[in-house]
Amino acid sequence: MWRVGYVLVSLAAFASALEDDPYHPVMPERSLNPALLARGEDVASYWVENAQAPLRGLKSEGKKARNVIMFLGDGMSVPTLAAARTLLGQRSKRTGEESKLSFEEFPTTGLSKTYCVNAQIADSACSATAYLCGVKANQGTLGVTAAVPRRNCSASLDPAHRLDSIAAWALADGRDAGIVTSARVTHASPAGAYAHSAERGWESDADLGEDSPLCSDIAMQLVHENPGKQFKVILGGGRREFLSKDFVDNEGKKGTRTDGRNLINEWQEDKRVRNESYAYVWNRDQLVEANATLPNYLLGLFESSHLQYNLLRNITSEPTLAELTEVAIRILSKNEKGFFLFVEGGRIDHAHHSNYVELALDETIELSAAVSRASELLSEEDSLLVVTADHAHVMAFNGYTARGNDVLGASRGMDLTGAPYMTLSYTNGPGYRPAVDGIRPDVTAEENYHRDPKWRSHVDVPLSSETHGGDDVAVFARGPQHHIFTGLYEQNHIPHRMAYAACIGPGLHACNGAFRVANLPQLPSSVYLVASSGAPARDEFVKMMRRRVLLSLNLLIVLASVQYSIGDEYHNGLRELLRAERFKRNEEESSSGYWIRQAQESVGRRAGIAGGRAGGAVTGGAARNVVLFLGDGMSVPTLTAARTLLGQRESHTGEETHLFFEDFPTSGLAKTYCVDAQVADSACTATSYLCGVKTNRGTIGVTAAVERGDCDASTDRSSHVESIATWALADGRDAGIVTSARVTHASPAGAYAHVAQRDWESDANVRADRHDPDSCPDIAYQLVHQHPGVDFKVILGGGRREFLPSNTFDEEGTQGHRLDGRNLIEEWQIDKIARNVSYRYVWNREQLLNTNDDLPEYLLGLFEGSHLRYNMEADSRTEPSLADLTETAIRSLRRNDRGFFLFVEGGRIDHAHHENRATLALDETIELSKAVERAAAMLSEEDSLLVVTADHAHVMALNGYTHRGGDILGVSDSLGDDGIPYMTLSYTNGPGYRDPVDDKRADVTKDEDFGSPQWVSPASVPLSSETHGGDDVAVFARGAPEPNVHRPLRAEQHSSPHGLRGLHRTWFTCIGALVPGRAGCPLGALGRIPRSGSRLEELVPTS
Ligand SMILES: [Zn+2]
Ligand SMILES: [Zn+2]
DSSP states (O other), rough: OTTTOOOBOGGGGGGGTTOOTTTOOOOOBBBOHHHHHHHTTTTTHHHHHHHHHHHHHHOOSSSSOEEEEEETTOOOOOHHHHHHHHHHHHHTSSSSSSSSOGGGSSSSEEEEEEEBBBBBOOOOHHHHHHHHHSSSOOOOOOOOOOOTTOOHHHHHHSSGOOOOOOHHHHHHHOOEEEEEEEEEEEEEOHTTTTTOBBBBSSHHHHHHOOOOTSOOOOHHHHHHTTTTGGOOOEEEOGGGGGSSOOOOOTTTTTTBSSOOOOOHHHHHHHHHHOOOOEEOOOSSSHHHHHHHHHOEEEEESSSSSSOGGGGSSSSTOOOOOOHHHHHHHHHHHTTTOEEEEEETTTTTHHHHHHHHHHHHHHHHHHHHHHHHHHHSSOOOTTTEEEEEEEEOOOEEBHHHBTTTOOTHHHHHEEEEOEEEEEEEEEEHHHHEEOOOTBBBBOGGSTTTTTOOTTTOOOEEEEOOOOOOSSEEEEEEEEEETGGGEEEEEETHHHHHHHHHHHSSSOOOOOOOTTTOOOOOOOOOOHHHHHHHHHHHHHHHHHHHHHHHHHHHEEEEEOOOOOOOOSSSSSSSTTHHHOOOOOOOGGGGGHHHHHHHHHHHHHHHHHHHHHHHHHOOOOOSOSSSSEEEETTTOOHHHHHHHHHHHHHHHTTTTTOOOGGGGGGGSEEEEEEEBBBTBBSOOOHHHHHHHHSSOOOOOOOOOTTTSSSSTTTHHHHOGGBBBOHHHHHHTTTTTTEEEEEETTSHHHHHHHTOOBBTTTSSSSHHHHTTTTOOOSSSOHHHHHHSSSSSSGGGGEEEOOOOOSSSSSTTTTTTSSSBBBBOOHHHHHHHHHHHHHOOOOOEESSSHHHHHHHSSSSSSEEEOOOOSSSSSOGGOOOOOTTTHHOOOHHHHHHTTTSTOOEEEEEEETTHHHHHHHOHHHHHEEEEHHHHHHHHHHHHHHOTTEOOOOOOEEEEOOOOOEEEETTTTTTTTTTTEEOTSSSSSEEEEEEEEEEEEOOOTTBBOOOOOGGGTSSSOOOOOOEEOOOOSOOEOOEEEEEEEEOSTTTOOOOOOOOTTHHHHHHHHSGGGGOOOOTTOOOOOOGGHEEEEEEHOOOTTOOOOHHSSOO
16 A cells, blocks of 8 residues: 655644634645656646546537536535435425435436545545636645645746636636625635635635735635636625625624725726626625616625525525525526536535534535526526535435434434434534443433434544545536536546536537527526515424424334344344334335336436437447346445555555446436335345335335235235346346345345245245245245246355255355255256256356356356355355356356346445445455456447446445545544544444443554454444445446447436336347337337337337
8 A cells, every 4th residue: 555755744834724614624734645746646737638538539419508507515425415305305294215306307417536636535625626627636725736735825826737717718708607605705615616726715815824925815816816807796605705804794794804905895896997787785685686687797795704504594684595596597697608607505514514414404405496496597408507516524324214214313223222323423523422431322312402403413533523525426417418427537527528518618519619609598587586585484494393393202102123033144123123113105105016107207208318319219239138236235435435445455546546337438326215214225125126116125026015024915926026137038038146145135036036024035034934935935945946036047146055954064064044854956956957958056166167168058156155255255266256256157148149137246245334344345346346347348338238236325434534545444634532543434333333431432443453354443323233324326337338428327226127128228128028029129120219208108119
């Protein structure tokens, strides 16, 4: 690992800078890693080339964006999105998980990597430089390259180091530009649009001090320098940075400036001299007035510092973000050439820093409302809307909360001491509560719990301000060229892509200079701003608070957790939790038709888009082969951390590395909740991503009409749902499964089993639950004797014990589990003999590799009594890698000319997370990446679709302000406020909880096995097994390529198999019960392309 050459720069130099910013403590600066300098990361051209290269392959076609609005949720992590949409739905008295934020309906989703040149975990300044100027830079710097060290004024003045933002590019093209924020307009994010500053904290001259007389402060730059002085709209907070310290503003607050200037007056004077109409406003009434007069220039500063949190604001005097956005759009739309507007929901970040989880979610909902307002005002035809975040936070969505449970409430379980823990909690921050007599306190017993929006959720590491997170953030796009925002890319690519779509700036353009301006857009005449007086909002708030109290009363009904000993050591106790609470849900969700219809409509919309672009005709091939790779529990933070580890193992800094599948052209996000579960398990999700129907937690291949453990209900065949493996077999293709877990475990079982209880892997478990295995056959039996399992050409993984009688021992000495005396491994072979087909059973690596030269028609490989060993703990001579298994499976299956479906699971990522063993979880993720790479080398992009996703998240956070290249498995750069180090990777719950020592947090770095793969990462809440996470997971796809178009991908999780089986390209193969026109595949004879909003019947091709 790369460790040399870091030089600590004096901390004292930073002491004065950020006293105004309690949220972002200054970290010790290190000199840049020489490897990064050698590569040129300190030069703008490095990042420009890095961002322009992917655009070169694009053919310019489609519409161009006249207007571009970039919406930025400061600190709006992927878990924040999932939690905020759930709260949004619950405020409308729904279960919540099925809701969407306005921009989550956008057609394209991507993921952005947020690290900065010297920071593994970004701040809002270097990230603003990336997403507005297109170049990565050093933490704390704005609009300058990484050649400028933080606070180095003279370096920032070198023209070679100064960067133009996309706002400047728009102005240079004759368009207009503006900024809107709920933070100070001089704060880091909006300042990225206009400032060049070596220090984000230099908001007024008072911050600059006397050591940097040559540099001008950020407010001064906004008023007197380009491009800020050309901005038509500047709306937000931060009056104090414009006013003298002796000057008292209209709300009685003093300025901060020491130069005696009044920049608000100077701004007005500048417009007056230029003979332009202008207005300065500082309250909502004045804003409404400006909305009527629409001056050419508008400056609105509504608070001395940041705007108040929406829930706490003065609703008569302070406007909402949506109102600010509307006025900005109206003024900017006066320019017929178009505009660039930056809109920031700036206080999501601040609420997270304070562990005010409700405020963070509410501010996210406010951003959603602003996006919604812009969507209504602007046409999809000529206006590109992009929504993203600058960096993540360390809030996790944890516990096994039931569907519709109050997302702001406690999780359903208790910790090992019997104390509750919150569904939403943080790994660090001011919400730390010291242990009392060595026991974690019950935060729900606090007086202001669930009443006060400023109640802090609990955390593990005490810090005065919670830290940012290092995991990837989502990108959503709508409007011209939206599809180019799919995939995983560096954050600095975003402005290059926006500029490409808008045909502005120095880089490549979609229109090659041929951009024609259409007619002047007609804004809908709106009464929003006048109509939305404060009173209704206040009523809503009061109603919401009342409802909240009722909800929390419901929460008091808590059940005793019953230990469940048979089956799964990682997921015990869930089934009892499941039955605890009744909640109201849409009864339709219990039928398969409901989910199939929903998924097919989503497939139809996408096919409609594709058909439209291709002039109504489908061109190109369908996928003959489909491989679905599943990283069990492979959350977004897991991806970020695993790729960093992969790079660091190769002696790189790591953050710039990609897992193999992260280079796939298409990305998406999947919502993972199940019918009865806010936070899913691997059984209901397997039913979702393999059978296309959401169902109840713990059940496999049956609808939600079957409750977990209800054997009788599951015998009703109308409750069974078929998997995509069955669809493939019905089409004459082959099918197989590969896993590093037991082949009878929940994920692979989704491909073949129909069972009311995932734990019924052998008949012993069925009997233990007092059911008759003849009525409810166990999963191993179904695999060997029932369709489709009996017809799988390849079955490779672990789990021999589920196939063998309890009085026998397998090849490696593991005792069988079966009580019915059957030896299913023998029976599998007898079945093949009876069918007169060639077959082989193998149980070690050598036997497996030998089959590669002499493949039988049917292959069964069981390499362990239970799960395969963790890769880092396995004997590589006897146990095959996941890549080895995948290779043999593909060799076998590709012999069928019609094609195949293969399911490959990296099953032990999940287990390692449950044990809080982060090292192993990341290593297993890397193993999955290798398996994907092996498959990609064997299968052509022309006819084989590869999809990589996860079933659910976990609660590992990537936290602290670790420097670039910092050991991803090591400690964060700073200490907790208790003087004790904390890990970059840690969990909000699990067995890694350490008992406090003298009521203080234990120092885990003093553990004897610290740093070994066996070492267990720390966790905030003691649980015997860490829980899953409720946040969205990523989807990556490659194959059956479409020139120039990266098909967007985002959906409920159950949409994916439908997408895999439909009609078109990256989305579709030609299999599946709902597509009777199989003879027409691939594609030539397809009847018609489903149109946007097609109904289910219309999706069935006429052939
Ligand atoms: Zn922050
Ligand atoms: Zn799990």
